Structures are given as structure tokens and as C-alpha cells.
Amino acid sequence: MKFVGICLVTNNVPEMVDFYTKVLGVKAEGDDVHTVLDTDGAGIAIFSTEGMESMAPRSVQGAGCGNFTTMFEVEDVDAEYERLKALDVEFVMLPTTHPWGARSFWFRDPDGNIVDFFANLAD
Secondary structure, three states, X not given: OOOOEEEEEEOOHHHHHHHHHHHHXXXXXXXXXXXXXXXXXXXXXXXXXXXXXHHOOOOOOOOOOOOOEEEEEOOOHHHHHHHHHOOOXXXXXXXXXXXOOEEEEEEEOOOOOEEEEEXXXXX
């Protein structure tokens, strides 16, 4: 089995696409219903709630936003933190060095999901 990506289901595809293309510095291909982000590693798709419901009625009933964390390994946590401060993101945790040898910071996407930018200091 191979994990290949994640699909973020949202009520506002354009806002989420704008956020993630700026934060990740990647290109996006799609429309206001379904967009795929060109990332290095596992793929990210952003799909509208209406699109999900049209494919499988009641599939997102009871599902919420802001219930998970996406993680991205970066080369320089502090440089990324400084870059994202200019984008006016909502920080949840400032850059922190953890006892297990990683450094990270957390911030929220427009739907409230936590995004974790981290680096392994031992690498």
C-alpha cells in the first residue's frame, strides 16, 4: 500500500487554493470545484463540498473542517516562518525546537486546519 495524497474538502476552493499556492510556493491546476496542487511528495487536491456531495450524496454530512494537521518538511524553519509572517497567516505555535530533534511551527489554513512546517535537525 502506498499513500499518495490528501484531498481537502472545503466550501471555498478559490480561497484555499490561493492560500496553499502562496504558502507552499506551488502551481495549481483546476477550477472552483476541484484543483490539484503540484507538490513534491504526496499530492494535494482541493475539492468543493458541493462536488463531493454531487458524487456521493451525504458523504460530507457530519464531517468538519479543522480536524487534522498537514505536515511539510522544509529546509529552514526560521526562514519559512519569516516568509509566512508577511502572508498574515494565523500562527498556532511559534518556531520551537523539540526534544526529539525536530524544529517546527504551526499555522492555520482558511478552514482552520493546522499546517506544520518542520525540519529534522539531525539530518
